[in-house]
Amino acid sequence: MGTRDDAIGSWLDELGSASPTPGGGAAAGVAAAMGAALIAMVGHLTVGKEGFEDLDARMRSLVDSAEGERETFLALADEDAAAFQSVMDAFRLPKGTDEEKSSRTMRIQEAYAGAAAVPLQLATRAVGLMELAEDATALGNPHAASDGYSAGQLLFAAALAAMANVRINAAGFKDEATGQGLVDECDALRARADALLQQLEEAFLLRLSS
Numbered sequence: 001m002g003t004r005d006d007a008i009g010s011w012l013d014e015l016g017s018a019s020p021t022p023g024g025g026a027a028a029g030v031a032a033a034m035g036a037a038l039i040a041m042v043g044h045l046t047v048g049k050e051g052f053e054d055l056d057a058r059m060r061s062l063v064d065s066a067e068g069e070r071e072t073f074l075a076l077a078d079e080d081a082a083a084f085q086s087v088m089d090a091f092r093l094p095k096g097t098d099e100e101k102s103s104r105t106m107r108i109q110e111a112y113a114g115a116a117a118v119p120l121q122l123a124t125r126a127v128g129l130m131e132l133a134e135d136a137t138a139l140g141n142p143h144a145a146s147d148g149y150s151a152g153q154l155l156f157a158a159a160l161a162a163m164a165n166v167r168i169n170a171a172g173f174k175d176e177a178t179g180q181g182l183v184d185e186c187d188a189l190r191a192r193a194d195a196l197l198q199q200l201e202e203a204f205l206l207r208l209s210s
Helices: 008-015 024-044 053-091 098-139 142-170 176-209
Strands: none
Touching: 008 024, 024 053, 024 098, 024 142, 053 098, 053 142, 098 142, 098 176, 142 176
């Protein structure tokens, strides 16, 4: 069964077990999915409400985007677990001969590349969705402003957790330039996430004072 089909309690039991998968990257995917769900919640609580008629189309679009991303994040949670499993499998390959050593090294590098690519996609999408969290907080039903704010915070945390997984896999690259390129992408994403988090904070404070 995948993350999409598990009861949250059962999935958390598995997460907290001695099994190395699911791990931090998969947890980031679930956190991001919760953030997306909260954005959709704010949209649903705004659509059709008196005084928000002019935002109806925008909120419906927000709901559609958030719900689509929620499914993507859950799929990425499973992909992250599978990618890390590939790394472990590669390290278990035989290395008795020069040919086996060469093949094992190549497989390990390929596995590291896959294990870095999945959380990088997750982080990129989580940071992008933080913009919708700000919209939900600033424009949606003010009674749900804390939910929009919570969505943005969850997405921020998910992005940082995912980026940590990118960095740890990038550290295993023999091609230092490729590894550094991934680190640079994470640095740029972090800067954007920090800026969006500040905007989210400001939007929430404005709703509290209005």
